[in-house]
Amino acid sequence: xxxxxxxxxxxxxxxxxxxxxxxxxxxxxxxxxxxxxxxxxxxxxxxxxxxxxxxxxxxxxxxxxxxxxxxxxxxxxxxxxxxxxxxxxxxxxxxxxxxxxxxxxxxxxxxxxxxxxxxxxxxxxxxxxxxxxxxxxxxxxxxxxxxxxxxxxxxxxxxxxxxxxxxxxxxxxxxxxxxxxxxxxxxxxxxxxxxxxxxxxxxxxxxxxxxxxxxxxxxxxxxxxxxxxxxxxxxxxxxxxxxxxxxxxxxxxxxxxxxxxxxxxxxxxxxxxxxxxxxxxxxxxxxxxxxxxxxxxxxx
Numbered sequence: 643x644x645x646x647x648x649x650x651x652x653x654x655x656x657x658x659x660x661x662x663x664x665x666x667x668x669x670x671x672x673x674x675x676x677x678x679x680x681x682x683x684x685x686x687x688x689x690x691x692x693x694x695x696x697x698x699x700x701x702x703x704x705x706x707x708x709x710x711x712x713x714x715x716x717x718x719x720x721x722x723x724x725x726x727x728x729x730x731x732x733x734x735x736x737x738x739x740x741x742x743x744x745x746x747x748x749x750x751x752x753x754x755x756x757x758x759x760x761x762x763x764x765x766x767x768x769x770x771x772x773x774x775x776x777x778x779x780x781x782x783x784x785x786x787x788x789x790x791x792x793x794x795x796x797x798x799x800x801x802x803x804x805x806x807x808x809x810x811x812x813x814x815x816x817x818x819x820x821x822x823x824x825x826x827x828x829x830x831x832x833x834x835x836x837x838x839x840x841x842x843x844x845x846x847x848x849x850x851x852x853x854x855x856x857x858x859x860x861x862x863x864x865x866x867x868x869x870x871x872x873x874x875x876x877x878x879x880x881x882x883x884x885x886x887x888x889x890x891x892x893x894x895x896x897x898x899x900x901x902x903x904x905x906x907x908x909x910x911x912x913x914x915x916x917x918x919x920x921x922x923x924x925x926x927x928x929x930x931x932x933x934x935x936x937x938x939x940x941x942x
Contacts, residue, residue, distance in 0.1 A: 657876030658838055660851040661885035662688075662696040662869075663794065665727055665764065667857040668704050668713040674811045675859050681713040683862030685720045691869040697882040698857060699727035699764045699792060702752035718758040723882060725762040725792050726753060735769040739779045750787065762792035762886070768902040777896035790886070791894060793905040794854040795841070798833040799926050800826070804858040806931070810941040821940045823864050827871045829925045829934075830855075834872070836923040837906050844910035850880060850888040854904070 664684070671677030688696055698717050705711055718724060729749040734742050746763065753759050763784055770791075771777040784791070803826060810817055834853065841849045855861055869879060886892075891905050900911040900918055907921035924930055935941060 656878045658834075658848055658851065659878045659880045659885070660796070660834065660853050660872065661880050661882040662693065662855065662865075663699060663764075663792070663852050663882060664696065664855050664857040664861065665699045666701050666704065666731070667698040667717070667724075667727075668700075668710045669857050670704070672808060674808055675862060677713060678709060680857065680859060680862045681716050684857065684865055685716060685722075687862070687864075687866035688722075688869070689720060691866045693869055693879050695722060695881040695883070697723045697725055697760065697762070697792070699725050699762075700749070700753065701727045701729070701731050701766075702749040703729045703731070705752065714756060718756060722758065724753065724756055724759045725764065726750060726789070727764050727792075728766050731766045733767050733769045734765050734776070734780060735767070735772040739771075739776055742780065743783050746784070760792075760883070761787075761789045763789045764792035764794070765901075768794065768797070768904065770898070770901040771896075774896050774899070777898075781896055792886075793852065793891065793894070793901075793908075795849060795851040795891065795904045795906045796830075796834050796837045796853045797902075797904045797907075797926060798830050798854065798923070799928070799931055800830065800860055801856050801858065802928055802931055803829070803935075804856065804860045806935060806941070807859060816942045818938075818940050818942075819863070821938045822860075823867055825934060825938060825940065826860050826864050827868050829931070830868060831871055831875070832925060833923045834877075837904065840910055840921065841906045844914050844916060845890055845906065847890065849890050849906065850885040851906075852882065852885050 668677055671680065700714060705714060726749050729745045732742055732745050771780050893909065898908050898912045901908045903921050910916040910921055911918060
């Protein structure tokens with residue numbers, strides 16, 4: 643009986659934990675999918691797969707009319723959270739501090755009109771600032787307003803695959819959606835596995851991951867499939883609130899100079915001196931993905 647009990651216990655061991663986050667909401671609709679259909683697709687994909695919480699980092703400049711507001715409110719009505727992703731999606735590496743913070747403040751004010759807002763800011767492009775001095779000034783301002791950084795741990799190129807999808811649609815190509823689904827799920831899963839291995843190797847233990855996705859057409863189509871696959875690998879989908887409490891990841895200082903591949907990579911580079919080239923999964927590359935799309939005959 644003891645052996646049976648041990649086997650049953652092992653069967654319930656969670657391989658990993660990950661929260662879902664979506665950038666750039668509400669993204670513009672198009673001839674392939676309207677903005678509201680995109681929002682509904684993502685909500686349905688999450689709810690039908692029993693994902694109780696996710697976080698949408700809002701680029702408030704994208705809210706241009708009542709339909710945009712309705713879409714953002716739909717996420718909160720579904721029980722999900724919102725957070726700050728700037729107003730005009732500026733790069734903190736490319737504009738001066740005053741301009742960046744004015745943009746941040748504008749986004750902060752817009753978000754006051756919505757419910758379920760967490761005081762988290764995610765830098766567009768994961769650009770935290772080009773110098774230590776800039777990063778210090780940004781951190782001081784954000785912390786002074788009660789904000790923490792909405793970091794990610796798993797980066798990927800879902801945005802690039804999505805762009806190829808929209809381009810194929812515009813060019814009236816035949817799209818193999820089954821193969822596209824498989825590529826989307828497999829590519830993101832490979833990124834999750836890659837950054838989990840980085841965490842084990844360079845942080846010394848598993849961490850509570852935050853997956854970077856975008857509020858795009860691929861998510862509307864396939865988020866449910868992605869969730870199912872993640873769980874099939876023994877992983878647990880957790881709340882972003884829980885994920886952002888991970889003490890092993892809340893160690894950022896403005897001295898961190900490599901942030902654009904996420905917090906796990908940032909720690910590995912800053913604390914262990916790991917080369918940047920070893921902290922990026924091979925699929926985070928346009929040529930790699932173009933080759934995969936062609937090999938699989940996804941767009942014809």
